[in-house]
Amino acid sequence: MISAVIPTYARAPLSFVKGEGSWLIEADGSRYLDLGAGIAVTSLGHAHPRLVAALKDQAEQLWHTSNLYNIPNQEKLAEQLVAATFADTVFFTNSGAEAMECAIKMTRKHFSAKGEGERSEIIAFTESFHGRTLGTIAAAGAAKLVNGFGPRLEGFTHVPFGDLEAVAAAITPQTAGILLEPVQGEGGIVPAEDAFLQGLRSLCDEHGLLLIMDEIQCGMGRTGKLFAHEWAGISPDIMGVAKGIGGGFPLGACLATERAASGMVAGTHGSTYGGNPLACAVGSAVMDEIATPDFLAGVNRKAGAFRQKLEGLVAAHPQVFEAVRGAGLMIGLACKVPNMDVVRAGYDQHLLTIPGGQNVVRLLPALTISMDEIADAVARLDQAASAIEAKL
Numbered sequence: 001m002i003s004a005v006i007p008t009y010a011r012a013p014l015s016f017v018k019g020e021g022s023w024l025i026e027a028d029g030s031r032y033l034d035l036g037a038g039i040a041v042t043s044l045g046h047a048h049p050r051l052v053a054a055l056k057d058q059a060e061q062l063w064h065t066s067n068l069y070n071i072p073n074q075e076k077l078a079e080q081l082v083a084a085t086f087a088d089t090v091f092f093t094n095s096g097a098e099a100m101e102c103a104i105k106m107t108r109k110h111f112s113a114k115g116e117g118e119r120s121e122i123i124a125f126t127e128s129f130h131g132r133t134l135g136t137i138a139a140a141g142a143a144k145l146v147n148g149f150g151p152r153l154e155g156f157t158h159v160p161f162g163d164l165e166a167v168a169a170a171i172t173p174q175t176a177g178i179l180l181e182p183v184q185g186e187g188g189i190v191p192a193e194d195a196f197l198q199g200l201r202s203l204c205d206e207h208g209l210l211l212i213m214d215e216i217q218c219g220m221g222r223t224g225k226l227f228a229h230e231w232a233g234i235s236p237d238i239m240g241v242a243k244g245i246g247g248g249f250p251l252g253a254c255l256a257t258e259r260a261a262s263g264m265v266a267g268t269h270g271s272t273y274g275g276n277p278l279a280c281a282v283g284s285a286v287m288d289e290i291a292t293p294d295f296l297a298g299v300n301r302k303a304g305a306f307r308q309k310l311e312g313l314v315a316a317h318p319q320v321f322e323a324v325r326g327a328g329l330m331i332g333l334a335c336k337v338p339n340m341d342v343v344r345a346g347y348d349q350h351l352l353t354i355p356g357g358q359n360v361v362r363l364l365p366a367l368t369i370s371m372d373e374i375a376d377a378v379a380r381l382d383q384a385a386s387a388i389e390a391k392l
């Protein structure tokens, strides 16, 4: 008999009832060190006092009004995002997939509003991930995402990630934009080279295309800059943000330049919940906390220490690990044994990690993780690796 909750997830036999910073706690009191942060969502840790206060305060004032009216909290968060990024304007959503749907629709609308409606195709990349809606599965293109779900949305071409010549060769008079994650997440923590991002920017400028970034996993301070593309010294025209922006409250956003958003006039797009007062109160508190030079310097400091310890871990367990890669606190451990073996051995050590593509184990800790917790995490990974070796 089917379970009351539809069985679309392969769940670990763990259930948490409470969170404190980088720790998750089961009903019997057992504590797990959380290096997954709900897939890069709880970037300020669990139950961060500032976020709890923002949510409680707003809960007593006003939850929801709809976008029929002005929403002061939404305007405030939009202004914070505009001030901190390349963007001039923001559309709010409840999730990452919706942020990317908005990015795709905006790209198409930009050209149709200019009378170039035939330009609707987007070049995207193999191993990418943009969400689970019909549009975003077509954007990513992988058979495991699209198979069985009927005709696939047209208008996406896929080329290998990092291959600038393949991108250039794929541009046609119908091309509207180029879409990528500056650091691929689900695909196995693969950062784009700076030169690749710079090359894409140049191609877009040369051919009048829009550069669309999906920073849903790598954004919001995760790589040590507020957004990962900043490392390459370039900016996109449109960017999807979600996960970390709500710190655990469902919230997403599609940021854009005024030029890219030129087709998005009243009536062209909408969302009932998107950017409601409750979500935006939390989002503003997250921005207040993360978008400061001090906070980001802390992320870079911790990332450096973590990386150094993980290089040691990989060297100490050459039968288990292949290499460590990533950017900031978005870390991938490439494995020689099946990655799920490492994830499960981690559970035995009360450590939570996340599998990713290319046989990688993802480490996406809260950005507030302490140096002591980093040392603790590496010690637990060391124990997990030793347990795997004992069985090889």
Ligand SMILES: *Cc1c(COP(=O)(O)O)cnc(C)c1O
Pocket (backbone or CB within 6 Å): 094, 095, 096, 097, 098, 100, 129, 130, 131, 132, 181, 185, 186, 214, 215, 216, 217, 218, 242, 243
């Ligand atoms: C998680 C993720 C998404 C989808 O976000 P949802 O909130 O699950 O819809 C899209 N793109 C990237 C890069 C992601 O990591």
